Amino acid sequence: MGWIQPTFWVVILLGIMILIHELGHFAAALLMGVRVETFSIGFGPRLFGFRRGDTDFRVSAFFFGGYVKMLGDQPGDESTADPRSFQAKARSQRAFIIFAGPFMNVLLAVGLIAGLYMYGFPKEVETSDPVITSLETNSSAAQAGLKTGDKIIQIGSHKDPTWTDVLTTEALNANHAIPVIAERAGQRLHFLVTPAMDPKEGVGDAGWRGEQNIEVWQVMKGSPADQAGLRPNDLLIAVNGRPVVSPVSIQQAVVHSAGNPLTISVMRDDRIQPITVTPVRQNDPKLPWHIGIGFKMRAQIVRLGLGPAIVESVRQNAQNATLLFRILGSLVEHRVSAKTLSGPIGIAQMSSEAAQQGAQSFIDLMAIISLQLAIFNLFPVPVLDGGTLLLLFIEMLLQREMSLRVRETVFKLGFVFLMMVVVFAIYNDISRILTHS
Numbered sequence: 001m002g003w004i005q006p007t008f009w010v011v012i013l014l015g016i017m018i019l020i021h022e023l024g025h026f027a028a029a030l031l032m033g034v035r036v037e038t039f040s041i042g043f044g045p046r047l048f049g050f051r052r053g054d055t056d057f058r059v060s061a062f063f064f065g066g067y068v069k070m071l072g073d074q075p076g077d078e079s080t081a082d083p084r085s086f087q088a089k090a091r092s093q094r095a096f097i098i099f100a101g102p103f104m105n106v107l108l109a110v111g112l113i114a115g116l117y118m119y120g121f122p123k124e125v126e127t128s129d130p131v132i133t134s135l136e137t138n139s140s141a142a143q144a145g146l147k148t149g150d151k152i153i154q155i156g157s158h159k160d161p162t163w164t165d166v167l168t169t170e171a172l173n174a175n176h177a178i179p180v181i182a183e184r185a186g187q188r189l190h191f192l193v194t195p196a197m198d199p200k201e202g203v204g205d206a207g208w209r210g211e212q213n214i215e216v217w218q219v220m221k222g223s224p225a226d227q228a229g230l231r232p233n234d235l236l237i238a239v240n241g242r243p244v245v246s247p248v249s250i251q252q253a254v255v256h257s258a259g260n261p262l263t264i265s266v267m268r269d270d271r272i273q274p275i276t277v278t279p280v281r282q283n284d285p286k287l288p289w290h291i292g293i294g295f296k297m298r299a300q301i302v303r304l305g306l307g308p309a310i311v312e313s314v315r316q317n318a319q320n321a322t323l324l325f326r327i328l329g330s331l332v333e334h335r336v337s338a339k340t341l342s343g344p345i346g347i348a349q350m351s352s353e354a355a356q357q358g359a360q361s362f363i364d365l366m367a368i369i370s371l372q373l374a375i376f377n378l379f380p381v382p383v384l385d386g387g388t389l390l391l392l393f394i395e396m397l398l399q400r401e402m403s404l405r406v407r408e409t410v411f412k413l414g415f416v417f418l419m420m421v422v423v424f425a426i427y428n429d430i431s432r433i434l435t436h437s
Contacts, residue, residue, distance in 0.1 A: 006351060013351045039056070105373050130152045134272050146193070179192060193206050239262055240262055241263070262276070320368055
């Protein structure tokens, strides 16, 4: 039964994004005077649907994807001579139709985040000073000479970084030296830190830890946490040596503990101390084990008007897009392992976890994945929208159509490449589950 909830939420998540993407192609095609024969959510055999005008609106058997079938959208079709066919339109009009799908996913991402800001979005307040609160023994940061209490004032090209900047930079630079400037007792000290490749996660890990902004809000009387000595306002640092980056970090560790003791590192009175807590069973199928604490995050509720909400949403989506390209660059340069790629199983797990945290977390995840889908779709790979746009651009330069044989060969190669990426991502998902189980 454990797969039902993730499947449900990933269907909702991807279903909305696919619908919006295909609506972009559909609306642009109608605007350009192209006849749309099929609007499908999913691929393969038709399950159900309805017909309106020239179009068969359907849901098909294989859900992960969708398509809009336009009259004469393949070179060589007998209907290409029809003035309402896709191939009969100017190349600029065809490019507009193709680009409309990814563009709608970008608009969805911007609209979702803007809506969150207008409704009231709990935005985490980061500590201004990224001070090292603990170091793993023999870690790359410790070997470089850094110590607890050091304040990182520059990492790489980032001056006055937040902990997010620090953690992102180390994650994207496995096995590559990073210049670090730290402040210690009023002195500026220079270090060279080479994050090690985490064998499980495939990202860089320097072995330093800092304040994570997640506190214990309440402790149930008589609970395992109460008996172990956890107190309200304890700052949660790590669980079994892994940093606590969100309440889910603790929740997942408790669920996967199967009743085995957990070592939770907390900061109290400016000192880090380990506390051993043994989860107990409870009658909740979602969270069968518990320790009896509630969480408090240092956050402020942000409510903005329409204009400022859109501006803030565009800024945040631009940040997310930049981070994605940094990750891709690190993959190419082998600073990050290909293990970080997630497939449908990984997305399903993330969807389920976000849904458990609430509607705002789920909408935030939907916005991130919608933006990533738009960018991925624009890659110049045949079969994807970006590949089709590239072929159209080449034809514009050549001032002639590519031969049907060349098109078919290119699209076959693109399809094989895409399937290899999907299979590899699913392999990563399964390996991650087996490693963490």
